[in-house]
Amino acid sequence: MREPEYKYTIEIFWSEEDGGFIACVPDLKNCAAWGASYEEALAQAHLAIRADLMSRRVFGEPIPEPTPRILAQQSIG
DSSP: OOOOOOOOOOOEEEEEETTTTEOOOTTTTTTEEEEEEHHHHHHHHHHHHHHHHHHHHHOOOOOOOOOOOOOOOOOOO
């Protein structure tokens, strides 16, 4: 049986204080990662999501549904 895919928003920003990129997953409380590059922060965030979800399963905690994102309509003109 294949594992369900969860698609969570990942917010990535530069942190001068940390000297790297921080990746936060708003739907998963306290789920975040760090990377020297944007790509590394993104890859580490994916690992953090997997670890968070695995921990929730082990401890019988609910797995939150991803919050739907809606892009605002833009007019060209």
